[in-house]
Amino acid sequence: EVLLVESGGxxxxxxxxxxxxxxxxxxxxxxxxxxxxxxxxxxxLEWVASLTNTxxxxxxxxxxxGRFTISRDNAKNILYLDMTDLRAEDTAVYYxxxxxxxxxxxxxxxxxxxGTLVTVSS
Amino acid sequence: xxxxxxSPATLSVSLGERATLACRASQSVNSNLAWYQxxxxxxxxxxxxxxSTRATGIPARFSGSGSGTEFTLTISSLQSEDFAIYxxxxxxxxxxxxxxxxxxxx
Numbered sequence: 148e149v150l151l152v153e154s155g156g157x158x159x160x161x162x163x164x165x166x167x168x169x170x171x172x173x174x175x176x177x178x179x180x181x182x183x184x185x186x187x188x189x190x191x192l193e194w195v196a197s198l199t200n201t202x203x204x205x206x207x208x209x210x211x212x213g214r215f216t217i218s219r220d221n222a223k224n225i226l227y228l229d230m231t232d233l234r235a236e237d238t239a240v241y242y243x244x245x246x247x248x249x250x251x252x253x254x255x256x257x258x259x260x261x262g263t264l265v266t267v268s269s
Numbered sequence: 270x271x272x273x274x275x276s277p278a279t280l281s282v283s284l285g286e287r288a289t290l291a292c293r294a295s296q297s298v299n300s301n302l303a304w305y306q307x308x309x310x311x312x313x314x315x316x317x318x319x320x321s322t323r324a325t326g327i328p329a330r331f332s333g334s335g336s337g338t339e340f341t342l343t344i345s346s347l348q349s350e351d352f353a354i355y356x357x358x359x360x361x362x363x364x365x366x367x368x369x370x371x372x373x374x375x
Contacts, residue, residue, distance in 0.1 A: 253360070
């Protein structure tokens with residue numbers, strides 16, 4: 148069974164930092180582009196970041212570029228999102244998802260993890 | 270950026286009835302469109318990709334159609350487990366999601 152399990156969410160202060168992790172299992176992690184998508188409370192979905200399997204290509208949304216960094220450890224089957232200079236508008240559930248598609252960026256996401264909630268507040 | 274507009278925002282449907290959800294793109298996305306279902310407190314689940322191809326394990330009552338700028342997700346006979354929010358997402362030029370349609374019980 149393909150499984151993605153996020154962790155690392157919680158309360159962060161404005162200007163502070165958090166590191167999210169996504170542990171993958173049930174598939175060859177090193178063969179897929181991996182992604183972060185977020186959902187603010189009661190809102191829709193926002194594509195945040197993507198990273199190809201060999202880290203050749205990466206993407207960060209304008210809203211997080213320069214503050215968040217996606218990375219991965221293919222030996223440990225873990226995807227990361229390093230979040231710095233946190234803002235209130237970063238408050239959201241952050242989902243990790245496997246990407247499908249031959250090129251970059253990926254085409255669609257399947258499956259998604261259960262998500263981890265990040266709350267930015269003083 | 271390609272904008273995706275979903276309508277209606279909320280759709281009230283009775284059990285067993287057909288539900289038709291619309292998704293419009295601000296410019297052509299060819300057939301590069303996916304649909305997701307999200308139930309309360311759960312992660313989104315892929316339903317459809319390529320505008321009309323059902324993902325693995327998705328029941329046949331879900332069907333997608335359209336190309337270019339106009340797309341439709343149809344649920345032929347609503348079951349209790351289908352009440353959820355549905356999102357479309359284009360991948361013709363980068364990736365953008367629609368705002369969602371909530372399907373609720375009438």
